[in-house]
Amino acid sequence: MLRGSGSLGVSRVNTKKLLCRASSGQAPRYDVDKMMAKYPIGLEANGFKVQRVVVVPEFSLTAVELSHERTGALHLHIDRDDKNNVFGIIFKTNPPNKTGVAHILEHTTLCGSEKYPVRDPFFKMLNRSLANFMNAMTAHDHTFYPFATTNKIDYKNLTDVYLDSTLKPLLREEDFQQEGWRLENENLKDKESPLIFKGVVYNEMKGQVSNSSYFFWIKFQESIYPSLNNSGGDPTKITDLTYWDLLDFHKQNYHPSNSKIFTYGDLKLIDILEKLNKNFKNFGKRSNKNIVKKHMPLLESKNIIIEGPIDTMVPLDKQFKTSITWYAGDPKDVYNTFLLKILSTLLNDGHSAPFYQELIEKGIGIDFSINSGVESMPEINLFTVGLQGLNEENSNKLEEIINDILIKVIEKGFESKRIQAIIQQLEISKKMESAEFGMNLLYSLIPGWVNDVDPLEMLKFNETIAKLNKDFIKKGDKIFIELIEKYLIKKPNFKFSMKPAENFQDLIIKEEQLRLNSKIKNLNDNEKKLLYERALKLENLQNEKEDLKCLPTLTVNDIPTRGDFVKVDVNENNITNSKCYKRFSPKTNGLTYFRALKTLGTEIPVDLIPYLPLFTECLTNLGTTDKSMSELEEEIKLYTGGISSSVSVSSSPFNIDEPILRFVLTGVAQNKNFNSVLKIWNTLLKETDFEKNLSKLSILIKSLANDNLNEIISSGHSFAKSYSSSKFSSKAVIDESLNGIKQVEFLNKLNKWNEEGLLLEKVVPNLIKLQELIVNKDNFRIMLTCDESIALTNEKLADDFINGLPSRTGKINSDKPTWSSLLLPSTLTKGSRFKNLIEIPSQVNFTSLSRPGIPYVTKDGASLQILSQILTFKKLHKEIREKGGAYGGGSSYDAINGIFNFYSYRDPNPTNSLQQFNDVMNNYIDKSFATTESFALLEEVSDDSLITTRDLDQAKLSIFQQIDAPISVREEGLNYFVHGINDQIRQERRDHLLNADLNDIKSAAEKFLVHGEGPTSEVIIGTLKDEDSKLISKKSGWNKVKLGVFD
Template identity: 35%
Template sequence: MWRSGWRTRGVLWRLSGRSASLGAWRWASTTACERALLRYRVGEKIHGFTVSQVTSVPELTLTAVKLSHDSTGAQHLHLAREDRNNLFSVQFRTAPADSSGAPHVLEHTVLCGSQRYPCRDPFFKMLNRSLSTFMNAFTASDYTLYPFSTQNPKDFQNLLSVYLDAAFFPCLRELDFCQEGWRLEHEDPSDPQTPLVFKGVVFNEMKGAFTDNERIFSQHVQSRLLPDHTYSVVSGGDPLCIPDLTWEQLRQFHATHYHPSNARFFTYGNFPLEQHLKQIHEEALSKFQRIKPRTAVPAQKPWDKPREFQVTCAPDSLAAGSSEQTTISVSFLLPDGPNSPFYKALIESGLGTDFSPDVGYNGCTREAYFSVGLQGIAEKDIQTVRDLVDRTLDDIIEKGFEDDRIEALLHKIEIQMKHQSVSFGLALTSYIASCWNHDGDPVELLKLGSQVARFRKCLEENPKFLQEKVKQYFKNNQHKLTLSMKPDDKYSEKQMQLETEKLKQKVNSLSPEDKQQIYEKGLELQAQQSQPQDASCLPALKVSDIEPRIPFTEVEVALAAGDTPVQYCTQPTNGVIYFRAFSSLNTLPEELRPYVPLFCNVLTKLGCGGLDYRELAQQVDLKTGGLAATPHVLPDDSHLDTYEQGVLFSSFCLDRNLPDMMHLWSEIFNNPCFDEEEHFRVLVKMTAQELSNGVPDAGHLYASIRAGRMLVPAGDLQETFGGMDQVRLMKSVAEMTDIKPILRKLPRIKKHLLNCDNFRCSVNATPQQMSQVENSVDSFLRTLSRSKKERKPAPPHVVEKPAPKGPGRHSLVTRKLVTDPTFKPCPMKTHFLFPFPVNYVAECIRTAPYAAPAHASLKILARLMTAKFLHTEIREKGGAYGGGARLSYGGIFTLYSYRDPHSTETLQSFLKAIDWAKSGRFTQQDINEAKLSVFAAVDAPVAPSDKGLDCFLYGLSDEVKQAHREQLFAVRHEDLVDVSNRYLGAGRSTHGVALLGPDNASIAKDPSWVIR
């Protein structure tokens, strides 16, 4: 996977779109941390390593142990912490010299087989032989990272063995390079008369990546701000340059970069360090001698005057305003690598729709940089934006920052240190990767508490400390880049023409012997991809290694403020209180439903009570970890045609701030500000821009939502809330000259949503906090309006479903579900036309709900079809970046592909996959591996903040989950064949298909397709 730089904003970071902030489990035992502090001494020798530092990091409840390998110089950092979800990673400094994508293609190819594990694709095969909680690999701008995590000690050793052998002793076979990187091959490999074309997984991945205009812009910022060395090229590979990479160059890149002397090892969790070091030394490092890796990235020479450039991109058909699609940013290189006035100056100017990509601090390169700008502006406003940036800097230097703004940011650091993430180790390794890669001290980076203390001291000693830094880093900084990007109607056509010319050049240089060799190699690769692989050399867990029972989560439900059910879940939340509320949408008029996502998005951003939107944002940052509202469509566990619809309100805070947080919710519910027309317009444009930007990266999800639209009653609402219909609606709203009619819809939605009718709450906190929580929640609920005191009868389309009883629970939460006994599923095919060079394909099939025994069989079958058929057909043979099958909780079985050069051919592969499943051509070993993979997801760690959430949202008791678990264990070969025939075969009349991608002649001629 290519990441064009992992963003780190100060000491806060984001991982895969979700908050992955550091948190300390102070409530849990800290024995691993304490053991490490007592056990290790500087100078101690352990399995070929020498301890160089042992440091307590109390704010994160961990002990850091730094070591170096005696014979190779490899560095190792172990973070001992009482966390069962242990993580390993190894990273190499991989600074490319060109845009051929050598580090990215190598990342893919080393995972295709190694000396000890020579079978094809051991990485993907281990997904089915493991209970891993995470497995992947990432290529950043100047390093490559290989992480995995698991809660099982035996699994950790198995995965470590595979990762070590892959990294240090890969086969690097030529055919694997051709499959994963690029190759010339006949369109039909078995027919030499068909034209030669470019193929390859990375080639198609990067074509897909650069359909995203935000990525194009971010890459240009980095390349032009740091032009003197490796950052001037594309580490993931430019599709026009990838065909210049040779197999020999790839092997040479591995030899010079994947050496222990250029490696940094990282382990985290409560497993013994000694076992890790012993295995790393014996299986890998003992076989090498120290070298001097010449991989260091030199400092960028500072400029003596600012520079500016303009680049082009494809027009965005989903963006609001065809004449306002220019992006501009001003970026500053920070000389020693160490908001929001810019929001006020830029976003509120109304010139653009949202901040430009990569806005803020970026620490993913040797020298950090800071960018600020706008997207969605008119080209004529470029100079205006530049002037606004300069004027804002002058204002900051003159007036400084408000004290509350600084305190809000420091509070954000404090609460994110306490907020717990299930991917704590992964967050840590990604957080320190760039600093460590350039020989910075990763342990110092983790001492967030002392960094905050130093910062406060600097402010105390010099009240103008920040103003001086702004003057130094920005105002007086000559290393300043102004980059603008405007759409070019011919951009995609020009890119296609360049690729065509590249292909023509390659083909014209071939001799008849070369062409014959290409044909033979294509047949050889096809034969290899079709040949069954013996994976018996790979280590594997057994189904018997899976825990037979789940740990039950105790929750209690009580009535507050008279009749509102509140679920209380006592957890080790480290002094943080998590509050959620769910409000039904059952009474909302149909014409208002499409605007619910917009209502949710703006509700906490428009101001409330006596606070304008700026003051509200300040209070949210000062007193909470954020306030959010999101629409939800929750399927029933027993009936496909029944679902719950509503909005989930969620927030968390430090215990000292609970009264303030609940007061903010009370003001938002009772006195929201719906008369800020200009700011509402700004938020609408930002929302539309974010949705538009997200389509190229999540096309398979949009295709899946559309394909399932007509299969269950909930499908249409899911499309309305989160599908392409919502993207296009927001585009049209953002283009309105008069937005008042939309603004007037908000109070109407509020009337149905922000009251105590059909309302329930949930709180996760420590036992010591619960009495305070009960009082605060009760007080909050008593401020809310309600229709009438007497209980109103449910509407005719609504059925009431009490929550099941269980240990520690009372059956007080009644869910009001929507049902439609007249619903008839119907097939639907939709092609969304986009100027993408790749496709996103999905086919959905109506099957069985969660509680049905068939659901367990279908879940195993989805994993089996992915691992044993679809991966080979869609990724290896087809060249798509990804593809597979999955089963939703609501009973929709989805076959999908991602960044796929094919479309109709992929739909044929889906048919073949179903025929394969119906034929039962899989073994008991295949089934066992699929079960392991499914249980790895079922048993994924759950954060204390999310414990009991399934019960709260879905009414899903631990007893029902345990029954489903036993059904998964019991799945047999005949069950899989049965559900294949019953649902995927004969039941295929209830299916839907959707495709996002370029024009397709065969689809255009087929009247069964709807072209959008």
Template identity: 35%
Template sequence: MHGFTVKEVVAVPDLFLTAIKLTHDTTGAQYLHAARDDPNNLFSVQFRTTPMDSTGVPHILEHTVLCGSQKYPCRDPFFKMLNRSLSTFMNAFTASDYTMYPFSTQNAKDFQNLLSVYLDAVFFPCLREQDFWQEGWRLENEDPTDASSPLVFKGVVFNEMKGAFSDNERLYAQHLQNKLYPDHTYSVVSGGEPLAIPNLSWEQLKQFHATHYHPSNARLFTYGDLPLEQHLKQIDQEALSKFQRIHPNTQVPSQPHWTSPREEHVTCSPDAMAPDATRQNTLCVSYLLGDITDTFEAFTLSLLSSLMTSGPNAPFYKALIEPKIGTDFSSVVGYDGSTKEASFSIGLQGMAEDDAEKVKNIIHRTIDDIIETGFEDERIEALLHKIEIQMKHQSTNFGLSLASYIASSWNHDGDPVELLQISNSVLKFRQALRENPRFLQDKVQHYFKDNTHRLTLSMSPDDTYLDKQASAEERILQEKISALSDSDKKDIYEKGLQLLDAQSKTQDASCLPALKVSDIAPTIPITPVHMTKADGVPLQLCEQPTNGLVYFRAMCSLNTLPEDLKLYVPLFCSVITKLGSGSMDYRQQAQQMELRTGGMSVSTQVIPDCTHMDMFEQGVLLSSSCLERNLPHMFQLWGDIFNSPRFDDRERLRVLVMMSAQELANGISDSGHVYAMTQAGHLLTPAGELLETFDGMDQVKFMKRIAEMSDLTPVLRTLPRIKKHLLNPKNMRCAINATPQQTSKSVAHLESFMKDVAGNKKHFKAVRPNVVERPLDVRNVSGASRTLVAHPNFQPCHMKTFIQMPFPVNFVGESVRTVPYSHEDYASLCVLGRMMTAKFLHGEIREKGGAYGGGARMGGGGLFSFYSYRDPNSVQTLSAFSKGVNWVKSAKFTQQDIDEAKLSVFSAVDSPVAPSSKGMSVFLSGITDEMKQRHRERLFDVTRENLLDVAERYLSVGNKTCGVSILGPENDVIKRDPSWVVQQAEKNRQEGQSQHQA
């Protein structure tokens, strides 16, 4: 068909799909199609990319091919298509040894449009020198308009990788891979080592494209319910038919095995948020395993890895985590199948340097213990149960998950269809265990005990690390500058002006295909929900095709909780399902959860009211899922947690606190923009204030202080107090998503659960100063009611906060108080945020400023937020936010710009919802289908006048109530400005300790 030959057609009933394997006759391009009854269709093309240096050539190429192509020569068609399509996903990834370009959409015409743009981008890119400077690296005057300003390094990938390597976990993982596979492509940094990026030339970039981005080196994947024939025809006509077969020679050879183990050491920057300054070391032992294209061996080793490391019953958890030698496992832990030959790693972070030998001994001793005793049958069954649940659970991005799942093995010529047949591997695994009860122990002996290809990598903080990095960068910069003649410098200045001019010009994107607003469905599909009660507790039922899984949620109100306990709620949520309950200790509880459920979790919820800015709902959400046969067991587990949670194990709590504090500290460098926006909005609405308490830097610092406490008894005492208020059926409402056949069974089991916990129905008086609580009967189609907290006298307050962090880049946030979801201006602000991002802020913050990302968006809590991510600038970015508002007010945008922004908003509004999550917006937020339809109609109706009006009324200087926050490195400009409140992460340790003493 259309230049392709079908090689294999295989039904995969486990995943409800048919896999069709093809080869392109002329070029040899490999193709896999997964036909499945899913409207969220996906396309992906991946190339095996094997760099031999750390200049980041595949990563910079990934950015640059998306900057214009033969058929679509306008600058940045990729970002422009975000606003001309209804895509549910659009991105590109650079892995260690492949580069992948996936997109998904539910619209057939959109699929063809995006396919055309993607094919042209990867096979026929412009690769202009100017795009290489912008996306990769360049020398440029600090102020491009001032030839006398100093020359500096700029570039999106250059700044992105500086930001990426400010994350110590990422840094460690990179070193580990480079040193475990030292003989080929895995020994270099495919994303780019910031100090090596300036060694890459434009010529080398073009050469890399010519040798790697060829159909003979490509693997194409499509998924969904659109006909395969149409895809093949378009792919052949628009791209593959224009090539002849080559031999790309990109194969990755096997890593030669070492005859004896090795040890290495690296350094990193100290972590200002670490609970203990003297315990910031990481040590991990890594083993080289087998080739990932052996599907069954890879499956076995992956299972074996989970048995060894996952959960409190795992031998390495008992041996390494519970003695509290470190705060958590090392950032790389367990099986890693992302390279040609897999690896297994085990170790600790947050440990003292003196404990290194102790940790190594424990690791070797634990391996001996496993070989001797093996694993309990029940643990193996729990793991196989988890696989069964994962296969049945339907996610909204199933196609993308499949593409990622098969990418590595397929990249090295493994069989992708074999990978999808998970049941076959499970059957084979059970058979192997029956034939040889020591099957797993023999694997441990072979891959761990007898394996001489073993690396022990330690990492310790160095107070001068960031200074050394900065000095090294300065040295490379000066070397580059000293080699320049005056005419070179003049040339750099002129090229800088040309780039600035190109970035400032309005681009003609008329060559790009686009959907029209008229292509968007005018109405939303209605999700029927049915309201009933289970033993007096409100219950929402939503019948959905869930593949035999039952999804249970319960919202428990926080309204009676005393104010002084609020900071502890996230900790309570993270530990309540992990401390043990009833007759079970935490190990037995974890085992039963794995055997009987798809997971049980509790999370904080701050839900702004959709009609009023100063009202919100506060609570915790209980979530779990199970197969129908396990319904009684799941509710029994919840019953034990409600009736008899265990709050007596101080040592277990210490372990959970350390892991939680470490996880929060590690997460800042990845989600800095979210922390900045949360901080910026925390004094603008009552909900914003609570959100900062639960999810902001306040919570990170609080958990750091808890982790520093020598005695956790006071914390243990607060947990039962919180439980008394939260786990109370009087303050609950529930929801169940299941198939029609399972619904009545689910309700019956929920009723008996409610009767079982009825002893908790004592009523608690609210201890809530300055808060008026009033039950608001938000009548939805189904008559559920939600109790909201009102703050009638709340006064929003403007505040500028700078939080100094040991990062070489900034995260900037500015939040403005506007209107709630149901207000008529909300739709206009949504469209305004998208338009401002695409048409102005992207150019200012990313293209000119060199940040990895930035933009504006309207949040559900009525806050309009500006943000930037991994940004070399701070105050300049705040000025770009202001310029963005002025750009809107100057009315330089067109009707086309408005329509594109609407498309972008609708692609989010209409993103697919999994059967497990249908009806959740009305259950959690009280937002009914009718309200969504009204919002939809308002989006369609947004006009130019509406946009000018909301920009003036809400975002203009003088009219706006806003907060500003920056997380970033030391900043003298801000320190000299008295309008900023400066917080230094480094000082938190002393503050924390003095508070404990107090």
């Protein structure tokens, strides 16, 4: 998997349900008696009755469980002093088959309701709200609809929309066809063009199954838990779903009796209950038919082998994925499940873990498989150890190898220090606050809650840790040895393997064509005519002007004119020539957060830039001359809450042609152990030994190169944007080398050298050179976030850390050329146009079109950011998603780096999307800005042809959702520390955004998009259909890049 940083610290056992802390800070002692008196058991209000109350002082929260008397709906309310209030409604939705009915219903539910009878009120609320989170998701046996906002009116508005959308949706057949699937002429302007499958979810899932790790995981789930059908939908089965099936599934499942409601924050519970009761009161009580699905009996070991796609970035002889799974008890036993997760951490995570040492380090596989670890299914815990990147021989022997390792573990046991380190990590993570505490809590509780696991038991963190400490004192590592003996050793297991099929993609295409032929072979001319007319009807509906007055909305007046800024003190040390940024906060809960940032100049040769991500990973994965990585990792986990290193680049906020490359170190520890963070970093920076730890380097490169294809398929639009903008921005050229397709190609090259035994010759010297260039005291600045009482001590320790680094050797030649002159293509001229097709095996595509913008501090930069939101909501969502069938699409503006991007995601029609992007620049913008006289007539009517002040205001709301979203204490002041954007600059930017009018937006659009003389860059990532391939030819200026070295 492609990674951008090296890190060590909090381990895989950091389950969200236990380890999140919110931003309420180090408050006075939580008053348990007061909270119990606030919610007396048996209290009745607005149709609800309080059933149970649990106070959790360690998280300063009170959990209140209620039931709705009339319908039986269950409601869990978390009372907490946190203004980031959360709402979620959850339905148990066991899918009856693999047609994706639950997933498609999730989409169509949000396409209009009785109270809000407009197309897609969910999407339209995205720019009528200040919510920092809005979504809807389908899991394997439940569907949920959450949001989070700090605005009380917003909370009320969104609760209304969510409840009406889920309980009283319109579920029009046209929405089913748009969001689910349909048969339609490929070209709507030509009724003789061939019929093909279209639909948003259909294309979304085609994209999902193009990811080999997802394909392995979903086939594993279907095999080991066959009663749980594929809720997302198997593309080969989605086209069997009928509209009537959808209506029936909603009728059966979307009822208050089958729902659970989660609310969190500082809002009054009585007001929330009133809203819920108003929506529930016309429903009666149903018996719950949505039972917990039973698992398959595993009385003897089973072995399943399937075929899957080849990963062209992995050696051809290492294409197998194989896992071994055991049943491991009932998820309702919360403590036992907790212990299993710690056991999984002991066995799998880190350089001292037996499975890592014996399976990864010894080359049995490249990395653990996606299903490795402990997963709580509806009725059983699954304990899985799996690998990817195996050859056939090791795949066949994996069960035997794992069994031998477990026998050795039982004989040898676990070192006490490793267990103590995990407990230490748990204690630190309890203190680490999170701005998304409420949402994280919702996500962690739901899977168990819908399957009868007690959510109140899952909240009792201190009780769980206290029991673990008591058992550890009494029994030591036998707690975990007994789990191995009880569930794993000599017990029936489920072996699941996926072997490569060279013609897999061809089989997928052939299957779709056969399925399509079976749908259309018996259609007569009249039926084909009806399909064509139905498609035109859908298109007319998509183009229809709507009256949107029914939708609730906030206004620009709800956005504070003044930003919420925090004080950051800055001291300069003349001895070390470094700066120390200090953020004092009582919300640190006895922790110190540390960041060290070094600005890298052109002393870093261009050819070494791609090595920087590998260099940062090496620091926390190789080891030093005197210490193994296992020994170092033990220190890190015993004395810190984790450390990490990374490299990043951005443009100057004052000049987009000035790239700033940064090397960053981070760490967190309890105040008493802060010096341990610095000592460990001092050791790693100075003494990491690349040559001595060559075998570790080999393992690391294999791991980094592994799964990159799946990473691209998962986030293809981001890769497309990066590659596209790298053709004219020096910052983007560097970023592409560090994180984009170029980095993937680079890792592929390193991995090939790795296979050929050339690391010592070709790679190690470059890493040593980077160590010499980076590890010195020049150009460092430090940021400390801690309590003020410890600040002076911490600052002295940090100064000593910088001063203890070596001085730079040699002088930098100030006459060296800039990165801009070194990196940008010599052919770059005004009006240049770049077109690149990145070929990867995928059923869907990703696109981007990029244009250069202007620096962060400018008024036009703010206008371009607003414009990107207007174009997304006003034009592109409809053209790319609703009509084009892509899972997502729109435009965005990278404010710091000054790049305007158009993009599409999981797109079946990439050339059409690029045509839409060009049409927006060449035609739409020039004609779409409404005149002053027409504004009043258009304010509440959806008219895609004109951009009005209403669109302007809604774009501002969508931008400030993220600008004003709550952040954790460790993120406070980072804009100033990293980018030099102080409060004055942030406020000026805020003023530019709030004060921009339509003339400003139009002027910026004309300057940079319509009449802009800057270069344009277009990218497609994927596998094109024949029709698209004809358009993408060398004659039209397209350059083709085939990604992969082992194909």
